[in-house]
Amino acid sequence: MPKAHSNFARVTTLLLLLLAAAFAVEPRKITVYAAQANYQVDILVRNGVDYVGLTDLLEPLGRIESRSDGKKLKLTFNGVETVFEANSRQLRARGTPTLDLSANFLLIDGRGFVPVASIPQLLPRLANQPADFHAAARRLFVGPIQLHYSAELRHSPSRLVLTFSAPVNPAVVIEKGRVHLSFHREPLVGSGADNVSYGDPFLASTSFTETPAGAEFTATVLQPATVALADAGRTLTISPPAPTPPAPAPSPSAQSPNASSPNAAPRPPAPPRPRPFVILDAAHGGDDTGAVLSPTLLEKTVNLALARRLQKELEARGIPTVLTRTADNPLTWDQRAIAANTSHASLYVALHASTSGHGVRIYTSMLALQPGQSKRSFLPWEQAQSPFLQQSSLAAAALAAQSTEDGLPVRTSSVPLRPLNNVTLAAVAVEVTPPGDSPDELAAPEFQQKIAVSLAAAIATLRGRLEEAP
Amino acid sequence: MISRKLQLIIAALVAAILAMGFYLVHLKHKAESIAVGPATQQLVAPVNGPPAQMTLFVASDDDYSIRPISITSALPSDPGERGRASLHALILRYLAKDSPHPLGPGADVHDVYLLDPASAVVNLNGEFANAHRSGIEVEQLSIFSLVLTLKAQLPQLNRVRFLVDGKTRDTLAGHLDISDWMDIALVSAAAKDLK
Numbered sequence: 001m002p003k004a005h006s007n008f009a010r011v012t013t014l015l016l017l018l019l020a021a022a023f024a025v026e027p028r029k030i031t032v033y034a035a036q037a038n039y040q041v042d043i044l045v046r047n048g049v050d051y052v053g054l055t056d057l058l059e060p061l062g063r064i065e066s067r068s069d070g071k072k073l074k075l076t077f078n079g080v081e082t083v084f085e086a087n088s089r090q091l092r093a094r095g096t097p098t099l100d101l102s103a104n105f106l107l108i109d110g111r112g113f114v115p116v117a118s119i120p121q122l123l124p125r126l127a128n129q130p131a132d133f134h135a136a137a138r139r140l141f142v143g144p145i146q147l148h149y150s151a152e153l154r155h156s157p158s159r160l161v162l163t164f165s166a167p168v169n170p171a172v173v174i175e176k177g178r179v180h181l182s183f184h185r186e187p188l189v190g191s192g193a194d195n196v197s198y199g200d201p202f203l204a205s206t207s208f209t210e211t212p213a214g215a216e217f218t219a220t221v222l223q224p225a226t227v228a229l230a231d232a233g234r235t236l237t238i239s240p241p242a243p244t245p246p247a248p249a250p251s252p253s254a255q256s257p258n259a260s261s262p263n264a265a266p267r268p269p270a271p272p273r274p275r276p277f278v279i280l281d282a283a284h285g286g287d288d289t290g291a292v293l294s295p296t297l298l299e300k301t302v303n304l305a306l307a308r309r310l311q312k313e314l315e316a317r318g319i320p321t322v323l324t325r326t327a328d329n330p331l332t333w334d335q336r337a338i339a340a341n342t343s344h345a346s347l348y349v350a351l352h353a354s355t356s357g358h359g360v361r362i363y364t365s366m367l368a369l370q371p372g373q374s375k376r377s378f379l380p381w382e383q384a385q386s387p388f389l390q391q392s393s394l395a396a397a398a399l400a401a402q403s404t405e406d407g408l409p410v411r412t413s414s415v416p417l418r419p420l421n422n423v424t425l426a427a428v429a430v431e432v433t434p435p436g437d438s439p440d441e442l443a444a445p446e447f448q449q450k451i452a453v454s455l456a457a458a459i460a461t462l463r464g465r466l467e468e469a470p
Numbered sequence: 471m472i473s474r475k476l477q478l479i480i481a482a483l484v485a486a487i488l489a490m491g492f493y494l495v496h497l498k499h500k501a502e503s504i505a506v507g508p509a510t511q512q513l514v515a516p517v518n519g520p521p522a523q524m525t526l527f528v529a530s531d532d533d534y535s536i537r538p539i540s541i542t543s544a545l546p547s548d549p550g551e552r553g554r555a556s557l558h559a560l561i562l563r564y565l566a567k568d569s570p571h572p573l574g575p576g577a578d579v580h581d582v583y584l585l586d587p588a589s590a591v592v593n594l595n596g597e598f599a600n601a602h603r604s605g606i607e608v609e610q611l612s613i614f615s616l617v618l619t620l621k622a623q624l625p626q627l628n629r630v631r632f633l634v635d636g637k638t639r640d641t642l643a644g645h646l647d648i649s650d651w652m653d654i655a656l657v658s659a660a661a662k663d664l665k
């Protein structure tokens with residue numbers, strides 16, 4: 001019996017460990033740095049091989065169209081067609097030699113997946129751009145986008161001067177004996193020697209590491225240190241604090257918002273990051289597929305493609321835009337609302353797609369206008385949109401007017417739809433429907449482009465007007 | 471050269487195939503007429519009460535409208551039963567073969583509870599929500615037409631909320647928020663945009 005108990009305990013422990021491990025594993029992602037956008041792509045593991053979705057990978061980089069018959073996937077990227085065969089390593093494209101992938105191409109529910117290890121060979125073929133993949137950190141650089149740095153120890157007084165090939169704005173943490181610089185957005189790569197020992201009375205050593213979250217530079221210092229950015233963000237100096245002259249204490253506002261230590265010295269303000277005007281929310285994502293528009297087309301996919309296209313159109317008009325999601329990942333309504341409310345944007349646009357009817361529908365929140373309520377009023381979460389209803393109606397009217405001008409049938413209405421009620425800026429939801437009878441028209445690049453152009457033109461007319469609205 | 475006897479056999483087989491095909495089509499039509507039987511019957515809710523005029527607000531997918539129509543139906547005296555009878559009649563219309571706003575098969579309303587004269591809870595069945603088409607507009611049309619129909623029978627109502635099989639639910643079919651009370655005045659105002 002004791003032996004049986006012991007075996008039972010072992011099996012139970014093993015099962016619990018396996019269960020804990022299953023819960024602990026988070027989906028891995030590749031971080032992509034490109035001229036068009038920085039984004040992340042989920043990794044799918046099949047038979048021990050890491051794969052990424054072709055559409056997820058390519059959509060932010062250009063115009064993509066794909067058709068699948070269950071055995072083959074014909075992918076047209078920026079006008080060039082490539083044929084992928086399911087469960088085959090060979091890749092054929094017109095006028096180019098056959099390319100062998102490192103593992104079989106996968107076709108799952110009409111979506112194509114390529115092995116991660118083949119991306120450096122594949123992207124130059126598809127996107128006509130060089131690609132550099134740092135496998136350990138899962139960072140992919142598309143095109144000549146990498147940002148380099150050089151480090152130089154100068155003397156009298158001792159100080160480390162980092163010179164970057166383009167402006168940077170790292171998060172700075174100064175703690176006893178260490179200065180950490182975190183580059184989450186910049187495509188910064190190592191300079192060759194990742195770990196350097198200096199043996200200087202001020203600077204002992206430096207190290208550079210890459211992680212999926214970005215690049216980290218750490219300086220081990222033997223004295224208190226300050227950090228200063230200069231040359232419009234191209235030069236960063238780590239040095240001992242200058243002798244303090246008897247002067248008034250610097251005001252807190254002079255501190256860099258990125259410096260998280262009270263010991264951090266004031267440094268010239270970093271170049272201001274443009275405040276987004278629009279936050280686009282591709283509705284649904286992950287397990288929440290939204291409507292099943294056709295056997296091979298899900299609403300979440302159409303919403304994301306349209307959001308990306310609209311972002312390009314807006315940014316082409318000089319309108320800074322952010323997305324709540326850039327890949328097929330789930331977000332709760334509260335997460336979407338919080339993303340909008342903390343984005344400092346002026347307009348939130350949720351994008352939906354449906355097969356019912358024709359044209360474009362524009363919705364605002366179905367809340368009552370409360371007289372005397374100001375934007376600073378303390379309100380329940382479910383009524384947070386209330387003081388912004390007028391601005392939302394203004395935005396809806398502009399979008400409707402432009403759609404009508406562009407020949408798109410349009411209807412506006414108010415509706416109980418999350419997370420519109422929770423958004424503390426002008427907020428609208430747009431539902432697009434196919435121009436004809438086929439749901440697949442929703443995924444057609446020409447249709448999406450027409451919608452994106454119309455919405456972008458309307459949003460452009462709102463710049464300045466939303467801020468002025470009471 | 472095919473013999474005369476073989477030709478006759480082939481002709482007989484072809485005739486038999488054609489006859490069986492026609493019979494199959496006939497059986498299919500018969501089965502369809504049985505399946506849509508309840509929806510094509512007279513719009514009378516299975517409740518007791520004297521016949522009276524009832525206003526239904528019927529949604530139409532064709533022009534994205536919600537329009538009132540009058541029917542004669544048994545109207546119970548109990549307000550909750552009266553509300554349920556009106557919603558049942560509306561749903562039957564949506565389940566009919568020529569439905570202006572089709573719902574999934576088996577959709578119905580279990581009960582309408584009045585918490586007080588101004589607050590009603592509508593308990594829909596699972597088929598109503600689970601087989602509902604997904605989309606902001608189609609979900610809006612369904613819920614708004616139910617709310618307006620209920621208000622027409624119970625004019626003192628100010629607010630409505632929906633349950634599905636007795637439980638709260640976030641959305642009807644992925645879009646329309648039915649997790650909270652709906653202010654009927656706001657629904658009526660929004661529905662004016664639909665006409």
